[in-house]
Amino acid sequence: MQHRYSRQTRLKSFGEEAQSKLAEAKVLIVGLGGLGLPVAQYLNAMGVGTLGLVDQDVVELHNLQRQVLYSEKDVGRQKLEVAHEKLRQQNSSTHFDIFDTFLTKDNALELIGQFDVVVDATDNFPTRYLINDACVMLNKPFVYGALHGFEGHVSVFNLNDGPTYRCLYPTMPSEQEIPDCNDNGVLGVVPGIIGSLQALEVVKLVTGVGEVLSGRLLLYDGLSQRANQIKFGAKPEFKKISQLQNAYGPSDCERVSQLSSDNFIAMRNSKQNYTLIDVRTPQEYDQYHLPEAKNIPLDQLEDSNLQWENPKEVYVICQSGKRSATAVKLFQTKYPNLQFHSILGGMNSLEAISHNI
């Protein structure tokens, strides 16, 4: 019989029974980057019935060396939209649930609650810890994959009584401690390998075929082609989480809210109430600054204790837009209930646009 899945159903230990379990499975893939794409492509090809896709990023040129589903013409488009379009062409019988958002503490429980298995294909610690905590609360297993240079880590966390991410790493590292792919670099093929391993773990988890990588951390090194496995156990204190944390910090790769200088000027002219913080050095500030700007140099920001006159919208400016982006990340961690925006291009672009300022 001509059967779409015959090459895997003829495997004696897999068969029609495992195939029908795949068809019934609902898998949520968080992140459609280097890891998430191979996961999505293979699970979709193999016949997983329902795939949930979460991402709010846009395809950028420097993504293409490892995110091989995207083409040059997709640069600038929503990853979610491009991936959805291509995956539908790949398998028209898959049901897709698409979520045009980043995973946040406000939507994590609702989204994850709709699925059987979660794939952590993110690129930052805050989202990884959020996925862990939400999965522990909802009693869902999640398939973890993460990269560092030529190296990849894979495990299945929170499967029944099995250990969680926090059993290995109780405390979330700070943003400065460990670099991400954007800062550290990653060789294009490595996420393809690690993402494929994650897809395999999802299949095993869903079908019950083989041994799931629960309680074991797989460490793969592409340079030496060596793989190590570390055994670890559950710690009872990390198996009980009754609520999500108030804040998981800004995601490294989640965009800092940026505002173009044009939009800032338009907002400024509309006479809205806002707070403007200039994070340049006092010397730079003294030379010239916007009249309403309050000076808090970047290096003093951690120790600053601010009383907000306007509690909602805060704009942050520097000379070129780089320091203000860093400042927004720091501010957002310190004051998670306020909304901070970095002004793109900083004072340089304001000057270029208007001499009236």
Next chain:
Amino acid sequence: MTILLFGITKDIVGSPTLSVPTLSATGKSIPKTVKELKEFLGETYPELNKLSSLAVAVNNSYANDDELINAYDEIALIPPVSGG
């Protein structure tokens, strides 16, 4: 004592493995527990002290700080990695 290094620890040390002498020529005491090993390495590589979560495995099993180690053990330092 052989130490396998992963993630950022490999970058900090600048090599995928590290060998800790089992007889101390320097007069420093040899680490006897995971905790002592972390302190021992932290003196040479202070950047390691900054890691808020650092998993250590002894002979391929996760080890708590109080676990005893000896010269024949293979140790792995496994910090969390974030890329994706």
